[in-house]
Amino acid sequence: MTTLERSAQTESRDLAPSELPLRGRVIRFRGFSVRLDLRAVAVCAVVGGLIVAVGLWSISVGDFPIPISDVIATLLGNPTEDSEFIVGTLRLPRVLVGVGVGAAFGMSGAIFQALVRNPLGSPDIIGFNSGAALGAVTTIVVVGGSSFQVSVGALLGGVIAALLVYLLAWKRGIQAYRLVLVGIGVGFAITAVIDYLVTRAEINDVQRAAVWLTGSLNGRSWDEVRIVWLALLVLGPLAILMQRTLDRLDLGDDTAAALGVRVSRSKLTLVLVGVALAALGVAAAGPIAFVAFVSGPIARRLVDTPRAAIVPAAFIGALVVVVADLAARGVLAPTELPVGIMTALIGAPYLLWLLTRQARTGAL
């Protein structure tokens, strides 16, 4: 090799990294490297800011308005006379549950929509959330139930519903459209059982159980904050770590396996994480409709990525819930509507649009 050739080669090597139009920035540190999508980071930052703003606003308004400055002072540990109780006991847990539940639903939705390869594959459409709600209601009606027991009940209900949908939809493998149709059917059946249970329950239980009919943040306490944030703390990182695998599964099972992905094990893990996130969200605030369903697609659109945007979907989910709750408290004030009614108002038209579009293009 001549010197000239060699220098030309090293030159092309040096130029190399800037030329590959890879998505995302590579961040290196001592042999570790991570590819970070800067646009996703930006979306999360902006949406995160909005969540904080709407959350503060939500704490400030109500029967007893508290100026934003007092809200902030209270959160920073300098409460005024009235604000301590109203902020600390009533409104802050409500907002924290809303944010946590929205994030859990958003992640769960993004995971399932990617696994099923269809936006209709989200846990609130295919009956998993109804299953979790049934688990919660059953626990309350049968054993009374502490919030911990209700969580376990919801988790069991969610897993059983997922198993049921999976088994009923199985026909030499899983077809997306079968899974969605079976899931919708199972969801309706479960909702009917919940209705029946609520009509048969003791009057005191009914009030508690009613949350699991529509999903509501009314009267949420620190108990529910603990349930959902613990779930996020454990399952959130797991979901984020599974993102890479989920992206490979997106190429089809055979291609993913040929790239070294343990397909069955990865899918099982993803399903369990997704079901648990959805179920614990339901345990804290009931099956708030359509949050999981809309968050993933919105996040993907904003980040403009072919991947399942798990983290941005969590932020979008949280924002959707806090905004919807603020609206639900505002429109018929002083009556507080359940937040689930508000999210249904946003989600239902999107569902109809998606159904007609998929029916027309033959995707379903």
Add this chain to the structure above:
Amino acid sequence: MIGEPPSTNGTHADAGSSRLRADHVRLAYDEHVVVQELDLAIPDGQITVIVGPNACGKSTLLRALARLLKPSSGEVILDGELIHRLPTKEVARRLGLLPQTPIAPQGILVVDLVARGRTPHQRLFQQWSDEDERAVRAALAATNAVDLADRPVDELSGGQRQRVWIAMALAQETGLLLLDEPTTFLDIAHQVEILDLVDRLNHEEGRTVVLVLHDLNLACRYAHNLVAMVDGRIHGVGAPGEIITTETVEEVFGLPCVVVPDPLSGTPLIVPHDTRASTSRNPTEAESA
């Protein structure tokens, strides 16, 4: 420029060693047995092409060789070890497979798709090394896809898309490359383009390639080693010139034909009998009637 110069020159001469082979494999989906008691050794450094009629078990065999399907009995051996005992990731570092109809995520860019080929060489917190960069660049160059790098895969033509998928498998940098019908849905010019690419990969980089192909004539031209399958069995293995005869084609495909030497390459060229002549149906008569 691409990789190490091949230690073997990819001719028929050294048919001795086989990194990949199937011993007495029986392959079944649920109860349905597709392949019975099959033995096959893939010669190193050569292009092996599997041909056979539809549903003869070609793709199933390829899936088993790539560890995607566990034989109900018998073994697939990779580098002297049972392939099913090896970790998935380890297999993926030695052997690449491109399925018949891979799925491209909506909106994904060519470069990102090709980069996914690096998966078995990456770890959770080692997501992009200089080595990854070099391999992706080399794969794009080898498949003439450098100019496509920043385009969405959805917008490519069939031939371009197939090149990009092959680039992904190349970026995996495996000595063994298994391609399931890489020329399906392509017109004749693009079929030849893809097969020339495969030939170059074999010739210049010394990669062992296994292909499933439908076109017998192209199979004969590009294969060093031809495997003819029928009903889940191997009918014949060897150089195309040795095993493709009028009788074999009749037995394997049930097609009466004449086999003549390809005027360009000298490999067997299959010319089907005009079965219409036997019914003495004349096109012009049929038209007037």
